[in-house]
Amino acid sequence: MVNYSFQEVIRSRQSIRQFLSTPVKEEVLRGVLEDAQYTPSNCNTQPWDVHIVSGAKKEELSKALINAFEKGQSSLDFTFDINDYFDRYAERQIEQGKTYYESLGIARGDQEGRQRVALRNFEFFNAPHAAFLFMPSFGDNVRVASDIGMYAQSFLLSLTSRGIGSIPQTRLGMFADTVRQVLGVSDDMKLLFGISFGYPDKEARANSFRMGRDPIESNVTFHD
Ligand SMILES: Cc1cc2nc3c(=O)[nH]c(=O)nc-3n(C[C@H](O)[C@H](O)[C@H](O)COP(=O)(O)O)c2cc1C
Structure with a gap:
């Protein structure tokens, strides 16, 4: 096993949007899931309910998601509206979309191209596995969702430390009923x-860009 430092792991993780079909060995995946189990949670409630799909089940789910997507049958458990972003958040969101589409050579007004790109989410970007993060509903769900977010980051970083690529996808949560x-x-x-x-396809254009981050001065206030 490769031994990366924590800094190397957290700074080298990036969202992967084209995978090789090589599966992750079961013992490796179990190790990742065991790492993620050490995630902190409110009152140690450990509210993560994780479903991993691979093989024939993944293909079945992909077909069902594509069908729902093409028919516009979305079913979100939690709202998502890109128009809710404002000011610098909207600027960053626009920058992310622009960088991604440009990496694929898709022009601004190319609606068909954009639709094709959106669809790749439901093909899991050719990944051999996908994890679905479910949670019980408590109150306004903010605390439990933050626990799930922490779990997700543990999962992503454990994968990265083992040379495995990943991408969190809100898109996959848009068809919850399916x-x-x-x-x-x-x-x-x-x-x-x-x-x-x-495993990432290192040659793919979809993996050729890195999204930047603002300096800490933009979001951290020191008080003393
Ligand atoms: C909760 C969450 C949901 C996301 N959903 C999607 C998605 O549905 N499709 C997609 O292509 N990228 C998705 N992303 C990836 C973000 O675009 C990406 O994390 C961001 O641009 C920063 O890039 P990086 O992950 O390469 O550092 C999501 C990221 C997070 C954290």
């Missing part, structure tokens, strides 16, 4: 998002 139906998950469990993962 996912519940195909995986036989109870309606009580709410879907926050999914994560596709596997």
Whole structure:
């Protein structure tokens, strides 16, 4: 196993949007899931309910998601509206989209191209596996969603430390009813998002860019 420092792991993680089909070995995946189990949570409630899809089930789910997407049958457990972003948040969101589409050579007005790119989410970007992060519903759900977010970062970083790529996808949470139906998950469990993962295709254009970060002065205030 490669031994990366924590700094190397956190700074080298990037969202991967084209994977090789090589599966992740079961013992490696179990190690990642065991690492993620050490995530902190409010009152140690450990509210993560994780469903991993691979093989024939992944293909079945991909088909069902593409079908729902093409028919516009979305079913979100939590709202998502890109128009809610404002000021610098909207600027960053626009910059991210521009960088991504430019890396693929898709022009601004190319609606068909954009639709094709959106669809790649439901093909899991060719990843051999995807994890779906479900949660029970408590109160306004903000605390539990933050626990799931922390779990997701543990999962992503553990994958990175083992040379495995990943991408968190809100898109995969936009068809929660479809996912519940195909995986036989109870309606009580709410879907926050999914994560596709596997070995990165290092040659792919979709993986050729890195999103920057603002300096800490833009978001940290020191008080003493
Ligand atoms: C919760 C969450 C959901 C995301 N959903 C999507 C998605 O549906 N599709 C996608 O292509 N990227 C998605 N992303 C990836 C972000 O665009 C990416 O994290 C951001 O641009 C920063 O780039 P980096 O991950 O390469 O550092 C998501 C990221 C997070 C944290």
